[in-house]
Amino acid sequence: MDELAKLAEANQMEVVGRSWQNLETIVTGTYFGLGKINEIKHLAKELHATVIIINDELTPTQIRNLEKMTKLSILDRTELILEIFSNRVRTKQAKLQVQLARLQYELPRLHPSENRLDQQRGSGGGFNNRGAGETKLELNRRTIQQQISNIKKDLKKINQQEIIKATQRNNSFLPQVALVGYTNSGKSTTLNNLLNEYSKSADKKQVFTKDMLFATLDTHVRRIDLENKLSFIISDTVGFVSNLPHNLIESFKATLQEVRDADLIINVVDASDPNILQMIQTTTKVLDELQIGDVPIITAFNKVDKTDRSYPQIEGNGNILYSAKDPESIRLLAKLIQKKIFSNLQVVELFLPLQMGDKLNYLHTHGQVIEEKYQDNGIYIKTKICKKIADKFAKYNYKSK
Ligand SMILES: Nc1nc2c(ncn2[C@@H]2O[C@H](COP(=O)(O)OP(=O)(O)OP(=O)(O)O)[C@@H](O)[C@H]2O)c(=O)[nH]1
Ligand SMILES: [Mg+2]
Structure with a gap:
């Protein structure tokens, strides 16, 4: 519950009260028992709360019923975390990733006759429906599915660019x-x-x-x-x-x-x-x-x-x-x-063709060069480097020349 309060704060919400119930099993349709729901409703009114956050992932029916009974917005733990993420991410890739997660969360929660997403939620609640949330009001299942596949495609493109960047790093x-x-x-x-x-x-x-x-x-x-x-x-x-x-x-x-x-x-x-x-x-x-x-x-x-x-x-x-x-x-x-x-630093002897000045430079910046000799057809170099680099330079091994 302390962590939930911190999550709420991270979403710019002020926690005004807490309530909990010991139950053997969760009540299928409403999560809490009836008496508890009434108690929460009155507590919320007394404290001027506008949103109730539940420390669990609820079923769509449970959320709908609780909203109806308390006349307040209900946010479950998963939705709260998704809210934080969508309000905070910066890069295009992360934005798409969060949007994808939100849409996948919403998809099974769409209800044909009574769509809670159609309600005006969050007034004064301190959270807003930005990003994926903004559009979700008008979305039906098919368009959400379409969006999901579009985002997946976009992400694939970005991921490939990322992979190229990563390889450059690996290089x-x-x-x-x-x-x-x-x-x-x-x-x-x-x-x-x-x-x-x-x-x-x-x-x-x-x-x-x-x-x-x-x-x-x-x-x-x-x-x-x-x-x-x-x-x-x-x-x-x-x-x-x-x-x-x-x-x-x-x-x-x-x-x-x-x-x-x-x-x-x-x-x-x-x-x-x-x-x-x-x-x-x-x-x-x-x-x-x-x-x-x-x-x-x-x-x-x-x-x-x-x-x-x-x-x-x-x-x-x-x-x-x-x-x-x-x-x-x-x-x-x-x-x-x-x-x-760097436990695997090793001394290696390499022989580089003369035109490979950039590789030589590289060895100077990434290793401790012990000996370096220019010969007619190339450069002999003895250096202490980590195994990862030694492996990459294996084909220039002096002994095998
Ligand atoms: N006293 C103390 N505070 C620390 C120490 N290291 C980090 N903090 C504080 O802990 C808080 C969180 O630190 P961050 O470095 O933002 O933590 P993080 O793991 O990057 O957290 P997220 O990015 O939010 O997942 C900050 O207020 C830091 O100043 C430490 O060694 N001692
Ligand atoms: Mg951090």
Whole structure:
């Protein structure tokens, strides 16, 4: 219920009261029992509430009946999360993804005779029907289906462009690290402070952070340059929440692709939150759903400054206790990342044709060159580089020439 209140706040709604009921089973048609509904109705009137938010996903019938009985707008948890997403996303891809999730949520909820979407909802409720919501008033099932297939087509096009971008990144051979975790755990703060501490590249642009659920919904990718010319790419993406609507996970899969392609996943956990176990379970569940396979994961317990444990420290199992706001912590985290992704540095001897000056340049920026000799038909170079780069350069191996 606390989390639901925070979700409401993230949607610019003010919480004026709470109510709950202990029931063995949910009442099929109305969710709550009759007496409870009356009680809620009176409480809402007394507190001048305009919207009732239910901490669950309701059936369309339950919502209709509750709206009729209370004469107030009813918003279920799924719809609330969809509202937040559609009001907050920025990039075209994320906008389409949310729109798709909303339409898929609405589709089975369309009712031929009595369409609750036709009602004037949300007056003074603090939420508005923008984006997909605006058009849904006039939509019938067929046009929604048409829209869904159009959006899917548009997304496919964008995804292909994204894939091209991703390949360009891959071509730079840099290892990729993905920050994941529950919303508000400190992913963006971690990214920003890694940038402050290390990035030499021009792209030091900070990611928006705030003590608010779902501050970041779009994916941000940055480059971090450690010492010894060891660089990696790091991505920060949408956070997770318990019972994240399935349609949202589905439509965000392309965005979350970053996570599957990563060489290392950092699961940022808010160590100061009393619900830490549920949060870890939620993240594990979403990661399972993304089929991340055998990508190694570090669990990074953040905000330890708000607990009585000492930090920064690396635990026996390789997890880290830190505070994203503390430079010493950030340096220890960077060390841990370096150990994980550059454990396979190797010395290789290569022989490059003379016209491959750009490749030579690349080796100078991404590795520690030990020896370099110009010969008649090419350049001999001995260098220490990570396995990922060594593999890409395998065909220029000196020994095999
Ligand atoms: N005390 C303390 N606060 C922190 C720490 N790290 C982050 N915060 C605060 O926690 C809040 C959320 O941080 P963000 O970095 O926005 O979290 P996020 O995981 O990116 O969250 P979303 O983008 O909303 O999913 C902000 O108010 C941060 O200032 C920390 O180590 N200690
Ligand atoms: Mg964030």
